[in-house]
Structure formats: C-alpha cells, structure tokens
Amino acid sequence: xxxxxxxxxxxxxxxxxxxxxxxxxxxxxxxxxxxxxxxxxxxxxxxxxxxxxxxxxxxxxxxxxxxxxxxxxxxxxxxxxxxxxxxxxxxxxxxxxxxxxxxxxxxxxxxxxxxxxxxxxxxxxxxxxxxxxxxxxxxxxxxxxxxxxxxxxxxxxxxxxxxxxxxxxxxxxxxxxxxxxxxxxxxxxxxxxxxxxxxxxxxxxxxxxxxxxxxxxxxxxxxxxxxxxxxxxxxxxxxxxxxxxxxxxxxxxxxxxxxxxxxxxxxxxxxxxxxxxxxxxxxxxxxxxxxxxxxxxxxxxxxxxxxxxxxxxxxxxxxxxxxxxxxxxxxxxxxxxxxxxxxxxxxxxxxxxxxxxxxxxxxxxxxxxxxxxxxxxxxxxxxxxxxxxxxxxxxxxxxxxxxxxxxxxxxxxxxxxxxxxxxxxxxxxxxxxxxxxxxxxxxxxxxxxxxxxxxxxxxxxxxxxxxxxxxxxxxxxxxxxxxxxxxxxxxxxxxxxxxxxxxxxxxxxxxxxxxxxxxxxxxxxxxxxxxxxxxxxxxxxxxxxxxxxxxxxxxx
Amino acid sequence: xxxxxxxxxxxxxxxxxxxxxxxxxxxxxxxxxxxxxxxxxxxxxxxxxxxxxxxxxxxxxxxxxxxxxxxxxxxxxxxxxxxxxxxxxxxxxxxxxxxxxx
Numbered sequence: 001x002x003x004x005x006x007x008x009x010x011x012x013x014x015x016x017x018x019x020x021x022x023x024x025x026x027x028x029x030x031x032x033x034x035x036x037x038x039x040x041x042x043x044x045x046x047x048x049x050x051x052x053x054x055x056x057x058x059x060x061x062x063x064x065x066x067x068x069x070x071x072x073x074x075x076x077x078x079x080x081x082x083x084x085x086x087x088x089x090x091x092x093x094x095x096x097x098x099x100x101x102x103x104x105x106x107x108x109x110x111x112x113x114x115x116x117x118x119x120x121x122x123x124x125x126x127x128x129x130x131x132x133x134x135x136x137x138x139x140x141x142x143x144x145x146x147x148x149x150x151x152x153x154x155x156x157x158x159x160x161x162x163x164x165x166x167x168x169x170x171x172x173x174x175x176x177x178x179x180x181x182x183x184x185x186x187x188x189x190x191x192x193x194x195x196x197x198x199x200x201x202x203x204x205x206x207x208x209x210x211x212x213x214x215x216x217x218x219x220x221x222x223x224x225x226x227x228x229x230x231x232x233x234x235x236x237x238x239x240x241x242x243x244x245x246x247x248x249x250x251x252x253x254x255x256x257x258x259x260x261x262x263x264x265x266x267x268x269x270x271x272x273x274x275x276x277x278x279x280x281x282x283x284x285x286x287x288x289x290x291x292x293x294x295x296x297x298x299x300x301x302x303x304x305x306x307x308x309x310x311x312x313x314x315x316x317x318x319x320x321x322x323x324x325x326x327x328x329x330x331x332x333x334x335x336x337x338x339x340x341x342x343x344x345x346x347x348x349x350x351x352x353x354x355x356x357x358x359x360x361x362x363x364x365x366x367x368x369x370x371x372x373x374x375x376x377x378x379x380x381x382x383x384x385x386x387x388x389x390x391x392x393x394x395x396x397x398x399x400x401x402x403x404x405x406x407x408x409x410x411x412x413x414x415x416x417x418x419x420x421x422x423x424x425x426x427x428x429x430x431x432x433x434x435x436x437x438x439x440x441x442x443x444x445x446x447x448x449x450x451x452x453x454x455x456x457x458x459x460x461x462x463x464x465x466x467x468x469x470x471x472x473x474x475x476x477x478x479x480x481x482x483x484x485x486x487x488x489x490x491x492x493x494x495x496x497x498x499x500x501x502x503x504x505x506x507x508x509x510x511x512x513x514x515x516x517x518x519x520x521x522x523x524x525x526x527x528x529x530x531x532x533x534x535x536x537x538x539x540x541x542x543x544x545x546x547x548x549x550x551x552x553x554x555x556x
Numbered sequence: 557x558x559x560x561x562x563x564x565x566x567x568x569x570x571x572x573x574x575x576x577x578x579x580x581x582x583x584x585x586x587x588x589x590x591x592x593x594x595x596x597x598x599x600x601x602x603x604x605x606x607x608x609x610x611x612x613x614x615x616x617x618x619x620x621x622x623x624x625x626x627x628x629x630x631x632x633x634x635x636x637x638x639x640x641x642x643x644x645x646x647x648x649x650x651x652x653x654x655x656x657x658x
Binding site: 026027029032033047048049050051052080095097098099347418419420424427429430433476479480481 | 613
C-alpha cells in the first residue's frame with residue numbers, strides 16, 4: 001500500500017501542529033465559534049448531539065494492521081471503546097473531547113493517517129472497490145489512481161472552496177462495487193481495443209434530497225489525462241455550480257440543468273486548454289505509484305481445496321460463512337473475506353477496540369497485512385489463502401465477527417441517525433437492529449437471498465436508502481418518527497433510484513412492513529434465482545403496494 | 557415551557573442552564589422558563605455564556621413537566637438528555653437515575 005514520503009509526513013505533521021494551535025486559541029477564547037467552525041470541519045471535527053465527532057479518512061478504504069491498531073487505541077484511549085465505519089469507507093468516533101483531538105491527530109499521523117478533507121466543500125475521501133487488487137474480474141487495481149487523485153486534491157487551492165462537497169469513486173471492474181453512478185465523478189477503469197488503460201467518466205450522480213444517476217460524458221479517457229480531465233470538470237463546476245442555494249449546489253444539479261451533452265462540451269473545451277499542460281501524468285509517475293499497490297507475494301497454496309473441503313464437512317457454520325462471506329480471488333489459492341460488522345441486532349458498522357485489534361492480528365498473520373473498509377460498512381481481508389480460511393473463521397467466531405450474512409437482508413447499511421447525528425430527523429440504527437432480529441434465522445435469510453436494505457435517518461441519505469433494493473428514509477412528522485419505504489434502488493453497474501411506495505410507517509410498524517414486502521417477494525418470485533430487485537423490476541411496485549396497503553392502494 | 561441547552565466547548569457534553577447560571581450535565585437541574593420574562597433571562601444568560609466561550613450551539617427548547625420531571629417535547633432533545641437509545645451503556649443514561657429517551 002501507499003507509504004508516506006517525506007513531503008507527506010511533513011505536510012500532515014504541519015497540519016496537526018496548525019490545528020493544535022487553532023484548538024488552543026479556541027479554548028483560550030481568542031477565536032469565536034464562527035471563526036473556528038470551518039477550521040474544525042476541515043479537520044474532520046463535527047459537533048453532534050452528545051459530543052464532538054471525529055471522522056478519520058481511510059483513503060480508498062485501505063488500512064494496514066498498524067493503522068487498525070491505532071484506531072483501536074484511539075477508541076480505547078479517547079473514546080468509549082468503539083468506532084463506526086461509514087459508507088465513505090471512513091471511520092467516525094462519537095465521543096472525543098475537543099481538547100483531545102490534536103493528540104488523536106498526532107497519534108494518527110504516526111501511522112500515516114489524518115482527518116483532512118473528511119468534511120467541508122472540498123474533494124472528499126476518494127473511494128474504491130473494496131476488493132481492489134484482489135477481485136478476479138478486475139482490469140487493473142483502481143487504487144493507484146485514487147491515490148493520484150488524493151495527492152492532487154489534498155488542500156488543492158482552487159478546489160478547497162467549491163460550491164458544495166465533492167465525492168469521487170473509482171472501480172476497476174465491469175461489476176461496479178463502488179457505486180460510481182451515484183458519485184459526483186465516477187471513474188470506471190477499463191482497457192480500450194489497443195489494450196491501453198483509461199477511464200469511462202461519469203459525472204453528476206448523487207443521493208441526498210435530489211437523487212440522480214450520473215451521466216457518462218466520456219467513454220474512454222487515457223490514464224495520462226486523468227488529472228487534466230478531472231480538473232476540467234472541476235473548473236466547469238466551480239465556475240457555474242450554484243452558490244446561491246445549498247440544496248442546488250452539487251454538480252448533479254448543474255449537469256441536470258445544463259444537460260449532459262452541453263456539460264460534456266464545456267468540459268471538453270476546458271480540457272483542450274489543459275490536456276498538454278503539466279497535469280498530464282508521466283507514465284513513469286503512474287507506474288511509480290502503482291508499485292506501492294503491487295500485489296503481495298501470493299505463493300502457491302494448493303492445499304487450500306482439500307482444507308476447505310474437510311472444514312465444510314466438519315462445520316455447517318463454516319460452510320455458510322464460506323458461501324456468503326468469501327469471494328473468489330484472482331489467484332485460485334486465495335480468497336477475499338468479508339468480515340461482517342452486521343451481527344444480528346448489532347449497530348451496523350460499529351466495531352469495538354478489541355475487535356479492531358483482533359482484525360489487525362488476523363490481517364497481519366493471514367492477510368498480508370491488508371484490511372479494507374467497504375462502503376457497505378464491513379471490513380475485508382482481501383488476500384487470504386484458502387488453506388487459512390478455517391482458522392480465520394474460528395478466530396472471527398471468537399470475537400463475534402463471523403456472521404455469515406454478506407449481501408443478505410441483515411447486512412444493512414445504516415447511518416448513525418438521530419441517536420448521534422445533529423442533522424437526523426429519525427433514528428436509523430434501532431430500525432436496522434429490529435429488522436436484523438426479525439430476520440435472525442440464517443435459514444430464512446438464505447431463503448430470501450440477496451437483498452440490499454439501506455436506511456437513512458434524514459434526506460441527506462448517508463445510509464444510501466435511494467439505492468437500496470429496499471430503502472428506508474426516516475423523517476419527522478408531527479414530532480414523531482415516520483419511515484418512508486422506497487423500492488427498486490440499486491448502486492451497481494445498472495444503477496437505479498428507488499421509488500417511494502406509499503405512505504410511511506411508524507417505528508412500531510416498519511419492521512412488519514419490511515416483512516410484508518419480503519413475504520410478497522417470496523410469493524411472486526419466478527424462481528429462487530430471481531432476487532428481490534430482479535423480481536421488482538419484472539413485476540413493478542403494484543403487488544408490493546397491494547400487500548402493504550390493501551384496499552387503500554387500490555383506491556388511490 | 558422552555559429550558560436553555562447547549563454543548564460544552566471543551567468536550568461537547570450536552571448541558572442545560574441551571575438557576576444558579578451554571579451549566580448542568582443533566583436536564584433535571586435546568587431552570588424552566590414559564591413566561592416571557594424568564595425566557596428572555598435565559599436567552600441573555602445563553603448569549604453571555606457564548607461570548608465567554610463556555611458553550612456552543614445554544615438553543616431554547618420546549619419541555620413539559622411529567623411526574624415532576626423535565627421532559628423535552630422533541631425526541632431529538634430527549635435523546636440529547638439521555639444518550640443514544642442504541643447504546644444504553646453510554647451517555648447520561650448510564651449514570652444513576654436518568655431514564656432512557658425512548
């Protein structure tokens with residue numbers, strides 16, 4: 001993985017010192033909250049309901065064991081023994097004191113981590129496929145490009161005060177696991193007919209109060225032109241993006257109002273002036289960054305097949321976990337393991353300090369020291385020898401992280417919601433926990449099959465409800481929580497935005513409503529192979545409306 | 557009826573203004589404003605505290621009295637007063653004699 005050079009170390013250390021001084025001046029009353037707030041946000045510090053919250057960047061979701069241990073140390077020393085992994089592949093701590101944050105940032109800097117640009121109207125943490133570098137179906141590892149974008153966008157003077165926040169995602173496979181079509185810019189790494197690497201460029205996707213699917217404005221952008229082209233997009237946005245209305249300030253609104261064709265024309269015109277500038281990436285530089293992401297030395301471990309076969313016969317729970325949480329690797333003797341942070345009845349994405357330490361140990365011993373955070377709020381060990389799967393599973397059982405539910409109904413994405421978040425209108429985590437308990441039976445989950453259920457506690461959609469096969473949006477109505485259901489959303493290569501199915505449900509009704517929807521699906525699916533989304537796309541919303549609302553739906 | 561709430565600058569702890577103009581970590585000690593004059597008094601105290609950099613995010617919130625206890629009307633404020641409903645072991649509810657929000 002990427003290692004800081006002297007410049008990176010100097011830059012991050014200087015930033016910690018600068019923020020320490022700002023915090024000291026704030027606590028001494030030398031600067032006001034109005035002056036301090038933008039400074040703390042630029043360093044990932046929010047004020048939530050109960051305390052400050054610190055959001056730490058995990059660039060493209062990649063961590064090593066030393067970094068994970070530092071996160072455990074922070075949870076234990078400065079927080080309440082746990083952290084929350086987010087849909088931007090980052091981690092949030094819910095209880096740090098402002099006075100402690102400079103010390104936390106100092107600890108982070110010692111393991112090449114920081115909280116820069118995890119908030120504010122700038123280019124946020126660039127996300128990537130969590131199986132990058134391991135996936136059997138990938139053209140090339142997308143993370144070198146994510147790292148190039150990270151270096152270029154960090155405190156970029158021209159793009160530090162954009163009309164609104166800006167999110168970029170990169171994937172290296174046809175099968176999109178990075179949700180690139182709901183990002184401000186989505187980059188799909190591919191090869192052209194000549195075998196050269198480049199990107200399909202998608203612009204103007206996003207969720208929030210106005211969900212939109214990105215438009216593809218270029219089918220193939222040579223890799224050397226990555227920064228000049230992205231700069232051209234940013235310039236068009238920075239110039240024409242709306243600053244008069246926060247709710248219309250994202251690039252998706254500009255692309256929508258301008259029209260994708262005209263927007264692309266403006267980008268291309270801007271690019272013409274830039275493409276041969278110093279932003280053109282020298283091949284040597286790309287290859288140099290690539291070496292940081294060189295695959296680990298995956299030696300042949302052919303005994304894996306036999307070990308796995310015996311382990312399956314020996315343990316049903318291992319078999320179930322293998323089926324759900326282990327995916328094939330480009331090396332046949334290896335696999336990528338999803339460590340579910342969605343134990344039955346647990347808060348999605350939460351991990352304790354003990355669990356973080358244990359995952360770090362596993363990565364170090366069995367996973368070439370690599371860990372990923374997925375945007376689905378799970379952890380990944382991307383390179384595990386099949387021969388070691390049994391022991392990894394046993395260790396995960398011991399620390400309560402062996403739930404075999406990846407991609408199933410209890411693998412729920414949920415934002416922190418009203419239990420923590422100052423923006424939320426309704427709680428998310430308790431809804432997720434209740435649904436998780438309702439579908440606790442492993443057999444029942446397997447029967448239901450692949451189902452992406454996503455919950456947000458407000459219209460900002462941090463819980464990605466718009467792209468859930470079933471989405472739940474919490475709102476406040478007459479002082480009470482109310483949950484709206486959307487159906488048919490998806491965030492893969494066939495992205496769709498879910499449609500609101502009808503009137504909302506109270507906190508005591510929502511789990512029953514979800515169960516009704518799932519039972520309806522089970523009753524109408526063409527076969528076990530037809531998953532919820534496919535069935536919904538075939539039959540439409542009506543059977544689900546009928547089941548939820550009965551006569552009321554027919555009258556409407 | 558209203559009480560004045562804020563978050564303490566140094567650690568973000570949710571606090572409420574008490575009758576002696578100190579900031580209490582529990583809502584039970586909050587001074588309740590039942591008329592315009594006392595509400596204005598709370599607001600003035602809040603502004604002063606903000607200027608003194610003791611607290612941030614100062615707000616007057618609606619409350620009711622239930623069985624002699626101060627209970628915020630909005631769920632958001634009940635959760636602030638108690639702690640996350642999902643983690644009863646954390647927040648003020650983990651201390652003695654604070655009920656959970658929901």
